[in-house]
Amino acid sequence: MITLEINGARHELDADPAMPLLWALRDLAGLTGTKYGCGKALCGACTVHLDGEPVRACVTPLAAVEGRRITTIEGLSTDGSHPVQRAWTELDVVQCGYCQSGQIMSAAALLASAPKPSDADIDAAMAGNLCRCGTYQRIRAAIKRASELMEAPQ
């Protein structure tokens, strides 16, 4: 049995410690918001936060995450109200949507560490997240918009 803390809840999973976190989330914990795209840390679709840092769940074995805080897209906010999510809606970022959990998790981690990211910061933080639908231009704009939303008094 492996104990994971996912989105603030404890999950006891009967799984091989070598299993990548991605498949434990999707198939064992039923949290399918985190996506599989490549399995090799090439696309970012599986991005989650580990103690607040973005990681690729497809190459992160369960053994490495036991006892650490895991946040998935389902736990970023309960209602889609995270500033990144609000900015994404406002600017109509999504198309097919498949890459967007990963994009949003990467963007949220970026903004947590750099509240006012430059274009170069955005390139560096987001270049690992592919979007086949080509939503990059809006992702860049939405990250900047989210930065404004985070600053604005609630």
Place this chain on the structure above:
Amino acid sequence: MTAHTSGEDSARTSRRMFLVGGGVVATGLLVPWYFAGRGAPSAGIAATRGPGLSANAFVHVAPDDTVTVWLAKSEMGQGVYTGLTQILGEELDVDPRRIKVEFAPVDAAFNHPHVPMQFTGGSMSTNSSYEQLRKAGATARAMLVAAAARRWSLAAASLETTDGQVVGGGQRAKYGDLAIDASELAPPRDVTLKDPAKFRYIGRSLRRLDSPQKITGRAQFGIDVIRPDMAHAAIARPPMFGGAVRSVDDRAARAVAGVLDVRQIAAGVAVLATNTWSARQGRDALEIEWAPGAEPDFSLATLRTRYQALLREPGAIATNTGDAAAALGNGARSLDVEYELPYLAHACMEPLNCVAQVTEHSCEIWTGTQMQTADRDAAAALLGFKPEQVSIHTTFLGGGFGRRGNPRADFVLEAVELAKAAGRPVKVTWTREDDMRGGWYRPFGLSRVRAAVDAAGLPIAWLHTIAAQPVLRGTQFEGFIPPGAPDPTVAEGAADMPYAIANLRVEVHEGASPVPVQWWRSVGHSHTGFAVNGALDELAQLGGRDPLELRRALLAGKPRHLAVLNAAARRARWGEAQEPGHHLGIALQESFGSIVAQVAEVSVERGAVRVHRITCAIDCGFAVNPGGVIAQMESAVVFGLSAALYGEIGIEHGGAVQSNFDDYRLLRISEMPFVDTILVASDGPMGGAGEPGVPPVAPAVCNAIFAATGKRIRRLPITSSL
């Protein structure tokens, strides 16, 4: 609109319209057959809906005031979830933002109005649904008004609707309160559609209605479907096209923790497990000896050599005006060039997958598909079932680009076969490598262009020979190939190029190869857009003319084309000083009923191409959701740029070379140019938006590279040509 056409006329007209690729409903000549049946939903559909008004297959008003629309089109990013709901909401007079959206089951009621199939493709979702959904909404609205009129003993004409309510004579009722009464009325034969001047939602850039699900991870894609007692499967597939299992040793695979079973099916050897990872571990532990396909040493080099020989033979004629061969000899200058385009994978972000469950009498399928009818019929044939024993639950698609409408239902049938063998629900999830190497690519193709300009530098002859595998031949759409003619998708965009060239001849060789091919976002235009716009630029150079000015001269009688061309050129400041080291290239392609011109702003430093900006102008006729069209242009530019810069599936030893995003590169955010989109207003027929933005990208960029370096790129991708 009550004019009915005979079935034969209708078939002929729809064929022609299909071939021109767009504007299907634009002529207003055809009545969707569905409405000829007075709009009643089929018994199968009606049974799945609760009490309330099911005025037709597309809409339901429940007594609790819930309004639901069923989309016949699949949402794969292109925005039908929003755009089609806008159309229905407009005529029903209900705010689209409060309409519940469902993906339609497979049923003839949801067929394309002029093609007896339920499918999403050809950039036709909006234009082919436009009248269908307007009438669906207007019919339901008329019935709700009639129910109120009867209840209040007032004339229907004295009543109005306002956002989900019927009002008049001092009375007011919500649609939900009228739904049961309305359901007892007969749907009207004719309905009056709204005056477009009164549109509140159509023509507006409504925000996407699927965002709330997609930003929270709640949107369900096929890969996310979980059924009780479901097994997860991974399939070991032959490493070469046409290969098959010779022998398999599955002992080690069966010993992997979590593995439930190993089954050999037509697609290969399937490992079933309690989770995806165990299934893949089991698959890796299989020892399989493969029997090769018919051409075990087949490579792209083999095919290139065959095609190059074909380009020197006469082909089937796709178009022939004047006498191109004779005129070639009369020009002041001429050229003879070859353009080559690689096989390309669709590489949808969501790898292929399908969930199936088969019982003695039924088959249920959950997946993101673009071709429900074909999938259902293939599953029924495999199982020996009647079509109505097969049901399909369409989910969101994590991209489609054509791949999820497979003419052989490949990713669906293997799951059905496996679920039947396993006797329980099964989810097959392809690895990225399976998906990349699984074939059904955009065809590899060659174009040979022989052309000449006169003393004034104007093209007078264009003899164009194309060799590529056909994508319609042998599929459900074969009927759209005129008898004796070549597959129109090979020459589309060349045979019907908009330029005034007096002597134009386009010939086609339908190629053959063990590599299966399929429609890929913009189909033949992805090939011809590159060859035609590239060769035209070469002719401009040959005749000493500016590439924009030459295009203007050849489009003189075509105001819509000129407007698009000029809008892009003006915005990109064509002919004016650019930033140091930046150069421009231009291309225009008419496809799927829309005209798109793009100007690429490019710099090349030490062999590295950087695309800074793409200015994109489109005339798609009337846009239901202009913001959605702009988003599709941005998407198409990225799709086209990934292909132009990097896209290439090589073939060696009968199989694909590339396997994942490290060797099949896609554009990343750090390489993203600024895309500046201009919607050029026109009263032309409603065209498509999903595909037409792709074809101009590669030639615009390559023409800019020529401006920067003097080097012509005639073989894609650019990175392997520069």
